[in-house]
Amino acid sequence: MPELPEVETVRRGLSPVMEGQVIARAHVRRPDLRWPFPPRMAERLEGQAVLRLRRRSKYILADLASGESLLIHLGMSGRMTIALPDGLVLPGVFHHKPYAFEKHDHVEFEMASGARVVFNDPRRFGAMDLLPTSTAETHKLLSALGPEPLGNDFHEEQLAKALMGKQTPIKAALLDQRIVAGLGNIYVCEALWRTGISPKRRAANIGPVRVARLVPAIRDVLREAIEAGGSSLRDHRQASGELGYFQHSFAAYDRAGQPCRKDGCTGEITRIVQSGRSSFYCPTCQR
DNA sequence: CTGCACGCCTGCCCGC
């Protein structure tokens, strides 16, 4: 489900109930998600203050006072939502409702304030792990990640170098988290539409001018999506439980058969399958 | 090394 904008939306929503707050109790209702939880996860979380909530790519990291960090991945269908008991008012937290157990609520953090943070994930492709904060970047899931697309390490030279010699289609290259970290199927489709690049084009065969245009296109689409609270197709919810609404701004993704929205283009958005995943693009203006 | 298919899960939507 969630790509960088959805994860960032969730992180921002959780921040007022978690940052600087203590996890009083952790309820872990099953032994695993995609992988087994780390040993004694609940005990290692209980009583810990959350110093900071960070995001790296599609991962959320909660830095704890113990010197450990809780790593959270939402997989395809994961949600983290806030529930507040009746009458509890916290600054910056809106649209809450009291907690009522729902199917697939696998993990809950009961904060000392009384707020609950609920991790729900029907497909269980999500993950949690505990790792030393000081060596977080060497964690197996994080060590090979490329630059943050909204950070300073993502720029024209970096991208040109990463795409150099790559015979794979640009669609697959941009989904490769080692090249740039955080894009998924939706935002790759959208960024390629914005730059007029066909998802089928070999990565190595994109000229320097178009590589340069990809950088701001990727940044813009991610920033706009974060601003809109992410894209809600099936699963994504903000931490408040509200939908995101960037899906109404899609130009390519999930628009098969509909007219291309580019000025002056008379093409129609087409769905193709590349390495087993849908790509949506306009064959007329994306070359 | 690269590129790709597959599996992990559940739920939903569509056609019959």
Place this chain on the structure above:
DNA sequence: TGCGGGCAGGCGTGCA
């Protein structure tokens, strides 16, 4: 209404 097939925002593994 029921049932089977296809599809879904991710990602690690294993294969050629």
